[in-house]
Every structure is written in C-alpha cells, then in structure tokens.
Amino acid sequence: MNRQRVISLIILGIVLIFTTTQCTPQPTPPAATEATTGLSPAPTVEEPPPTSGEASLKEVFVYAHQTAFPDLDPMRSYSNDSVVTSNCYETLTFYNPPGSKDVLSPKLAESWEANTDATEWTFHLRKGVVFQDGEPFNAEAVKYSIMKVKEIGVGASYIWDSVKEIQVVDDYTIKILLSYSAPLDLIASTGYQAWMVSPKTYESESPEWYNEGNCAGTGPYTIESYERGSRLVMTRFEEYWGGWKPGQFEKIVFEISQDSVVLQQKIESGVADFTYGVPPDNIPTLEKNTDLVVYTNPSFQNLVGLLNTKKPPLDNKLVRQALSYSFPYEQFIQGVMGSRATQARGVVPKGMWGHGDELLQYNFDPEKAKQLLTEAGYPEGGFKLLMTYSNGDMDEQQVGELWKAELKKLGIELEVQGMNWEAQWDLGKSDPLNAQDIFVMYWWPDYVSPYAFLKSMFVTESPTLFNLGYYSNTEYDKLVDDGNILTGVDRDAATMKFIEAQSILLDDAVSLFFYDVNNEHIARADVEGFVDNPAYGHVVFVYQLTRK
Amino acid sequence: MRWLDYLIRRLLMAILVLISVSIITFFIARVIPSDPAAAWVGPRPTQDQINKARVQLGLDSPLWIQYWRYATSFLKGDFGTSVRTHQPILNDLKVYLPATMELVLASMIIAIVVGIPLGVLSGAYKGSLLDHSTRLISIAGVSMPTFWLGLILQLFFFAKLGILPIGGRISNEVALFSPIHVITGFYFFDSLIAGNWLAFKDTLLHLILPSFVLAAYATGLVIRMTRSTMVEVLNENYILAARVAGISEKKVLFVLALKNALTPTITVLGLCFVYSLTGAILVEVIFSWPGLGTYVTNAVMSIDFPVIVTVTLVVTVFYVLINLFMDLLQATIDPRIRL
Numbered sequence: 037m038n039r040q041r042v043i044s045l046i047i048l049g050i051v052l053i054f055t056t057t058q059c060t061p062q063p064t065p066p067a068a069t070e071a072t073t074g075l076s077p078a079p080t081v082e083e084p085p086p087t088s089g090e091a092s093l094k095e096v097f098v099y100a101h102q103t104a105f106p107d108l109d110p111m112r113s114y115s116n117d118s119v120v121t122s123n124c125y126e127t128l129t130f131y132n133p134p135g136s137k138d139v140l141s142p143k144l145a146e147s148w149e150a151n152t153d154a155t156e157w158t159f160h161l162r163k164g165v166v167f168q169d170g171e172p173f174n175a176e177a178v179k180y181s182i183m184k185v186k187e188i189g190v191g192a193s194y195i196w197d198s199v200k201e202i203q204v205v206d207d208y209t210i211k212i213l214l215s216y217s218a219p220l221d222l223i224a225s226t227g228y229q230a231w232m233v234s235p236k237t238y239e240s241e242s243p244e245w246y247n248e249g250n251c252a253g254t255g256p257y258t259i260e261s262y263e264r265g266s267r268l269v270m271t272r273f274e275e276y277w278g279g280w281k282p283g284q285f286e287k288i289v290f291e292i293s294q295d296s297v298v299l300q301q302k303i304e305s306g307v308a309d310f311t312y313g314v315p316p317d318n319i320p321t322l323e324k325n326t327d328l329v330v331y332t333n334p335s336f337q338n339l340v341g342l343l344n345t346k347k348p349p350l351d352n353k354l355v356r357q358a359l360s361y362s363f364p365y366e367q368f369i370q371g372v373m374g375s376r377a378t379q380a381r382g383v384v385p386k387g388m389w390g391h392g393d394e395l396l397q398y399n400f401d402p403e404k405a406k407q408l409l410t411e412a413g414y415p416e417g418g419f420k421l422l423m424t425y426s427n428g429d430m431d432e433q434q435v436g437e438l439w440k441a442e443l444k445k446l447g448i449e450l451e452v453q454g455m456n457w458e459a460q461w462d463l464g465k466s467d468p469l470n471a472q473d474i475f476v477m478y479w480w481p482d483y484v485s486p487y488a489f490l491k492s493m494f495v496t497e498s499p500t501l502f503n504l505g506y507y508s509n510t511e512y513d514k515l516v517d518d519g520n521i522l523t524g525v526d527r528d529a530a531t532m533k534f535i536e537a538q539s540i541l542l543d544d545a546v547s548l549f550f551y552d553v554n555n556e557h558i559a560r561a562d563v564e565g566f567v568d569n570p571a572y573g574h575v576v577f578v579y580q581l582t583r584k
Numbered sequence: 585m586r587w588l589d590y591l592i593r594r595l596l597m598a599i600l601v602l603i604s605v606s607i608i609t610f611f612i613a614r615v616i617p618s619d620p621a622a623a624w625v626g627p628r629p630t631q632d633q634i635n636k637a638r639v640q641l642g643l644d645s646p647l648w649i650q651y652w653r654y655a656t657s658f659l660k661g662d663f664g665t666s667v668r669t670h671q672p673i674l675n676d677l678k679v680y681l682p683a684t685m686e687l688v689l690a691s692m693i694i695a696i697v698v699g700i701p702l703g704v705l706s707g708a709y710k711g712s713l714l715d716h717s718t719r720l721i722s723i724a725g726v727s728m729p730t731f732w733l734g735l736i737l738q739l740f741f742f743a744k745l746g747i748l749p750i751g752g753r754i755s756n757e758v759a760l761f762s763p764i765h766v767i768t769g770f771y772f773f774d775s776l777i778a779g780n781w782l783a784f785k786d787t788l789l790h791l792i793l794p795s796f797v798l799a800a801y802a803t804g805l806v807i808r809m810t811r812s813t814m815v816e817v818l819n820e821n822y823i824l825a826a827r828v829a830g831i832s833e834k835k836v837l838f839v840l841a842l843k844n845a846l847t848p849t850i851t852v853l854g855l856c857f858v859y860s861l862t863g864a865i866l867v868e869v870i871f872s873w874p875g876l877g878t879y880v881t882n883a884v885m886s887i888d889f890p891v892i893v894t895v896t897l898v899v900t901v902f903y904v905l906i907n908l909f910m911d912l913l914q915a916t917i918d919p920r921i922r923l
C-alpha cells in the first residue's frame with residue numbers, strides 16, 4: 037500500500053513540475069550569458085556593489101512609470117509605449133513645445149514643401165543618418181515606413197489615409213502624393229505610427245522581437261534589456277547622427293510601479309529621476325520639496341460631455357444652453373482638480389494652435405439656466421437625463437455627482453452611469469433615440485491639429501463612431517473641411533476657419549467643455565533640460581537632458 | 585490498486601472540470617458587451633479597421649467554431665494572443681507565472697515555518713501569555729488589509745530605515761551591472777545557479793516585504809487552524825497514554841499530536857496557495873511585482889478576453905492538481921482518511 041501511495045505522489049509531483057516548467061522561459065542566447073558572467077563580480081559573497089557601478093548610476097536616468105508597455109512594435113504601438121519608442125525612433129518632423137517660434141522643426145527631414153492645395157508634398161531628408169542596425173536612412177526607408185503602417189492598419193495608422201502614392205525622387209528626396217488635402221508635415225510629427233523604421237530589420241523580425249526588448253530606429257537610445265512588466269533598460273546608440281556631448285545620460289531605466297504612492301516614494305527618495313501619476317492631493321507637498329521640480333502644464337487632452345442633439349429634450353438648443361450654464365466649472369476645478377485642470381474655452385485645448393482666446397466660455401449661472409429652460413418650455417425642469425462615463429475614472433464620476441446636485445435644483449434628474457468603455461461606446465453607437473443623453477469622455481489629438489477635435493466629434497457621421505452627440509450641421513462641416521485643406525498651406529487662414537467653426541459649436545451648445553487636463557510631471561531638481569511638450573504626452577526626450 | 589484507480593478517476597474528473605471551466609469562461613467572456621476587434625485596433629478605431637480586425641481574428645465565424653479553434657490550439661500549446669497588447673499569451677505567462685510562483689512559495693514557506701510551531705505551542709499551552717499573544721498575531725494577520733500593511737511596511741523599512749527596497753524583483757544596480765541570466769524565471773534559483781551572489785542577495789531582499797505581507801493572511805489562518813485541532817487532539821486518550829509512557833513532551837507535541845492535527849491545515853495551505861496565484865493582486869501592485877495578479881487585473885479592466893480565459897484555465901489546472909496533491913498528501917499523513 038505504502039509504495040503505491042508513494043508512486044501516486046511521485047506521478048502527481050511530476051505532473052505538477054511539468055506544468056510549471058511548461059511555462060518557464062527558455063535559456064536566453066549566449067550573448068546574455070556572456071553579459072552575466074562578464075559583468076557580475078567575482079563569486080566572493082560579501083562584496084558591496086562595485087564603486088564604479090555607483091558612479092555610473094549618475095549617468096542613468098530612471099523614469100518611474102505607472103503602466104506597463106503593451107506593445108513596443110513601432111508600427112502597431114498606440115499607447116504609453118511612446119515613452120520608450122520616442123527615445124529609439126524618430127519622425128520626419130518634430131512638433132515644438134508651446135511658445136516656440138515655429139510650430140514644427142526639422143527632424144529626419146531637413147526641409148519640406150507642399151503644392152498650393154496641399155496634395156503633393158516633398159520632403160528633403162537628412163543625410164548621414166544610420167539606423168541602429170547599421171542600415172542607412174534614406175528615401176526608400178521613408179517610403180517603406182509609411183506604406184507598412186498603412187498596410188498593417190492598426191492604431192492611429194489612419195493618419196496616413198490621405199497618402200495615395202510615394203515617389204522616391206533620389207536617395208534623399210521623397211515626394212508624397214495625396215488623394216485629398218492634408219497637413220502631412222503635421223501628421224509626420226505624430227508620436228505614434230509616424231516612426232521611421234529600418235526596412236531590413238522590420239522585414240526580418242516578428243512583432244514579438246520588439247516586445248522581447250529590441251528596437252532599430254535612428255534615435256539616440258536603443259533597448260538593451262526588457263523584463264516584461266517591471267523594467268526596461270535603454271542604452272546609448274553611439275553612432276547617433278546628433279552626436280554626443282559630455283554630461284548626457286548613458287542609460288535610461290523605465291521602472292514600472294502601478295501604485296501611485298509608491299511612485300511618490302520613489303521620486304522623493306531619489307530612486308527615480310522622473311515620474312507622473314502620484315496622488316494629486318500630495319502635489320502641494322512635492323512642490324515644497326527643494327529636491328524636486330513639479331512641471332504643471334496644459335496637456336492637449338480635454339474632458340467633454342457630448343449632448344445628444346437628436347433626442348428630446350436635448351434636441352432643443354435652449355435646453356442644451358441651459359445645461360451649459362448649469363455646471364459649476366470653477367467650483368469643481370478648485371475643489372476637486374486643483375492644479376490638474378483649467379476650465380476649457382472652446383473645443384481646442386489651450387496651448388495648441390487653433391485655440392481661440394476670444395471664444396465664448398460658459399460659466400456657472402443657474403439664473404440664466406432657469407431662464408433658458410423657461411423659454412424652452414421647461415420652467416420646472418421635470419425631465420430625466422442619462423449621463424454615461426468610463427468606469428473607474430474618479431474625476432468623471434465626480435463631475436457627474438456634482439452636476440447631479442446642481443441639476444436637481446433646476447428640477448432635472450441626472451442619472452450618472454459608469455460603464456466600461458466598450459459598453460459605453462456601444463450604447464453611444466446605437467440608435468440615438470435610445471442612447472445616452474450625455475456622453476462624457478476625454479479627447480486628445482492623434483496629430484496636433486484642431487481638425488482632430490472638430491472633425492471626429494462633431495462633423496456629420498454615418499455610421500456613428502465618435503460623433504456621439506450626433507451633431508449635424510452642413511455649414512460647420514464645410515468650415516472644418518476648408519480649415520483642414522488650408523492647414524497644409526496657410527496655417528493662419530486655417531486657424532480662422534477653425535475658430536469660426538468652434539463658435540458655431542458653442543452657440544449650438546453641442547457639448548459641455550468641462551476642462552483641459554494639465555500634465556503634472558515631477559523631476560529631481562538635479563536633472564536639467566526637461567521641456568514639457570504636450571504633443572508627446574508623458575514622453576521625456578532623454579537625449580536633451582543632463583545631470584547637474 | 586485502489587490508489588492508482590483513485591488517481592485515474594480524479595484525473596478524469598479534473599479534465600472534465602477543465603473543459604467545463606473553459607466553456608463557461610469562453611462564453612461568458614463573449615456575451616459581455618465588448619468588441620475584441622475594436623480593442624485589437626486601439627483606442628480610436630475606424631470602422632474599416634474594426635471590420636478588417638474582425639476577419640483577421642476570426643470573430644466573424646460562429647461562436648462554437650471559435651471555441652473549437654481556441655480549444656484545439658490551446659491543446660497544442662498556443663494560448664492565443666492578447667487583443668490589447670498583440671502579444672502571444674504564452675510569452676507573457678512565461679514571465680508572470682514564475683514571478684508569482686516565487687512570491688507565493690516564499691509566503692507559503694513563511695506561513696508553514698511561523699504558523700505551525702506557533703499553532704502547536706498555543707494549542708499546547710492554552711490560556712497562557714503565549715497563546716494570547718499568538719491569537720493577537722493571527723487575528724491581526726487575517727484581518728489587516730494587505731494594501732495597508734504593505735504601505736506601512738514600505739514606509740517603515742524603505743522610507744524611514746532605508747534597509748529594504750520599495751518594490752520590484754531586483755534593483756537597478758543589479759539589473760544594469762550584474763543582470764540575472766533567466767533560466768527558470770525564479771530569480772532566487774537563477775541567481776543561485778549562476779553563482780551571481782550580488783543578484784541572489786538582492787532577490788532575497790526584494791522578496792522579504794511582499795512575501796511577509798502575502799503570508800500574513802495564510803499565517804494567521806494556519807495558526808488558528810493548527811491551534812484548534814491541537815486542542816482537540818491533545819485531549820485524546822492516546823496522548824495521555826504517550827505522556828504516561830514517559831515520551832518527551834517535544835515528541836508528543838510535534839510528532840504524535842501534530843501528525844493528526846495537520847490535516848485541516850494542509851487543506852488550508854493548498855487553498856491559500858492557489859488563491860494567491862491570482863489573489864495576490866494588491867500585494868503585487870503595491871510592490872510593483874510583475875506577476876499573474878497584475879496581469880489578469882489589467883486584462884479584466886480592458887476586457888482582454890483571450891487573456892482572461894487562458895489565465896482562468898491555467899489557474900484551474902493548478903487548482904485541480906494542487907487539490908488532488910493535498911488530498912493524497914493528507915491520506916498519506918493521516919491513515920484515518922480512507923479513500
């Protein structure tokens with residue numbers, strides 16, 4: 037009996053071990069082994085960390101990051117991965133931070149021009165640039181990069197939808213023909229899916245290769261190692277075309293910590309050099325800390341509440357205007373958001389071209405709301421509205437709760453419904469007469485143009501995708517399209533069109549524009565050269581930084 | 585042959601459980617309102633992109649065909665692809681499963697080494713100061729919220745004393761200058777095998793706080809369970825007989841009594857182990873531990889259904905096997921359990 041028991045136990049043990057080892061990694065290639073044995077100290081036990089290591093940690097920039105990197109394939113990535121990819125890959129043009137003289141500056145393209153209706157673009161490429169795999173950067177690589185993104189077709193690949201044909205004029209000149217007008221110079225500066233990649237590597241490697249911790253761009257840093265979900269290390273690309281000066285960082289470490297309190301402890305203790313996403317209530321404490329610098333700047337993201345223009349009672353413009361006057365903007369921002377938000381003015385966030393400082397800004401005015409409701413035939417309110425927002429977003433939820441209290445005073449009952457994004461979006465895409473009354477969501481530009489806001493959310497659309505207030509106005513549509521065509525050739529004229537379009541939206545009160553989100557980035561005080569650039573979100577271009 | 589019959593019967597049952605679980609999770613994941621094709625494309629999909637992805641992912645075929653395709657490729661070792669990250673799920677599991685296993689094993693060892701002796705002693709010296717203080721420890725362990733305990737320990741050992749790391753599996757110094765060559769995925773073993781002592785020490789230091797926090801609940805439970813069965817067993821006549829026969833108290837407590845008192849404790853340990861595989865979410869989040877809990881939470885938040893289904897299945901496999909293992913272990917230790 038006993039022996040049988042023992043046998044059974046052994047069999048089970050083997051099965052258990054088998055299932056476990058099925059899921060353990062294969063040995064890494066010999067290169068990694070070499071690195072291990074080469075760099076680890078002699079196997080004497082109680083040796084402290086090598087002093088040379090301590091010294092070189094100064095040349096390492098540590099970014100404590102809140103989320104993992106879902107996909108590092110440069111052709112597919114459309115997420116926070118850009119904090120990594122932006123240090124490895126480069127775009128043809130670069131979007132300058134707000135306050136710069138020009139909107140764009142040259143990157144891999146030294147200059148560019150368009151024909152009069154912005155349907156033909158010529159880019160003159162930088163010479164002497166090499167990819168990290170040793171291949172030269174040239175017109176063929178540009179053609180490959182753009183066409184491949186279009187072919188794969190995920191993420192923001194639609195930014196290239198206008199591209200009809202790409203002609204290689206010579207090694208360093210490329211001509212791009214469009215099927216309709218588009219500001220290709222702006223599109224080429226995008227922080228997603230506008231990266232120039234080495235055709236040789238992209239053809240020979242699978243998407244998994246990138247997610248095992250590899251990259252092959254023209255940028256200043258390349259990925260050295262990647263422990264999925266916890267740490268990514270980048271190291272200098274010595275042949276970078278920009279060259280290297282003393283004081284620039286040798287390596288970048290991205291450390292992933294999901295907990296916001298942990299992020300704060302890391303930046304306070306100096307374990308990390310840069311972070312964002314710490315608990316908002318603790319920002320004032322961090323601001324007082326002389327070891328830290330808190331950068332508070334407008335992002336290009338804003339929070340909107342699209343009103344259902346097809347369904348009564350919100351199909352009535354007066355009721356929509358009344359709602360626009362019923363939200364306590366200032367009180368909300370002061371009480372809940374603090375320095376994390378600025379009250380929005382118009383659709384286009386402050387700091388972005390196309391933002392209108394003269395546009396109408398609705399303020400909290402319950403008297404006026406009451407008066408408008410009376411005019412519309414609802415003096416006592418007496419109707420019910422459904423507001424949907426994305427589950428788990430505390431700020432959106434608090435917008436709903438506060439607004440609910442104010443609307444109650446006007447006799448309007450607001451149901452605040454948190455849903456997961458997919459369900460919220462599905463409801464939004466269904467028949468407008470059965471859909472929500474107010475759709476709360478964040479919006480941000482895929483490429484930095486007012487068009488990204490004005491087109492997707494408000495231009496007549498069928499079937500519905502993101503025009504979730506179902507707004508339709510031919511005059512408005514025309515202004516936005518005209519503005520877009522002008523964007524490529526005459527940005528001032530385009531701005532005029534976009535501002536005019538926005539004033540129509542504001543008069544029609546098609547949406548509540550709650551606030552523009554501010555980015556709050558925190559860096560150690562000894563890190564110099566950081567410039568907040570909302571066009572690239574939370575990206576830090578480490579090449580520009582030095583340590584004091 | 586009763587043991588082998590039993591084993592085969594149990595294994596067949598296990599397969600049935602796995603099939604049922606896979607069917608249930610697969611279909612539940614597909615009836616909730618979400619569009620995997622849209623998730624595949626990204627946050628701002630166009631209709632064209634969604635249609636293309638739907639065909640590419642095979643979502644245009646009937647549900648039962650999709651299930652069949654999923655089940656057959658699962659058996660071939662292809663666990664599918666995450667719709668959020670476009671990564672083969674197997675590649676993710678290779679990293680996240682060993683990370684969690686390392687943490688859970690460490691915490692189980694703590695629960696056993698600390699919990700069982702304390703349980704035995706407080707059972708033996710019922711009503712003593714030791715018993716009361718142990719009760720305090722175990723109640724605290726069971727009832728303290730892990731996230732709170734974790735943050736407090738971090739604040740104390742990292743922020744105040746600066747002797748233990750705040751989280752992660754290894755420090756930047758080791759990752760940069762003395763990296764671990766991954767073989768098993770258990771950094772503890774990998775650094776030991778390679779003789780990479782710096783990394784070994786670093787791994788241990790990183791394990792201390794999260795494994796203690798994760799062990800708190802299990803330890804409390806083990807103490808209580810061992811104590812109550814010990815109290816029961818120590819009243820049995822054979823214990824009295826052993827004492828009369830002059831057998832040393834140490835042997836009476838830790839061999840004669842414990843052997844019979846261990847059965848429920850083993851069940852509890854088995855359940856704790858499997859529960860911790862995905863139940864360690866809060867500990868993993870607070871200690872930036874790249875494990876299964878974090879992985880599956882992110883998947884649930886973004887309705888990444890292939891990941892949810894696969895992780896559920898993998899955990900079910902562990903659950904079934906460990907349960908079976910514990911059942912047989914009990915029967916081996918305690919002859920009263922007849923199969």
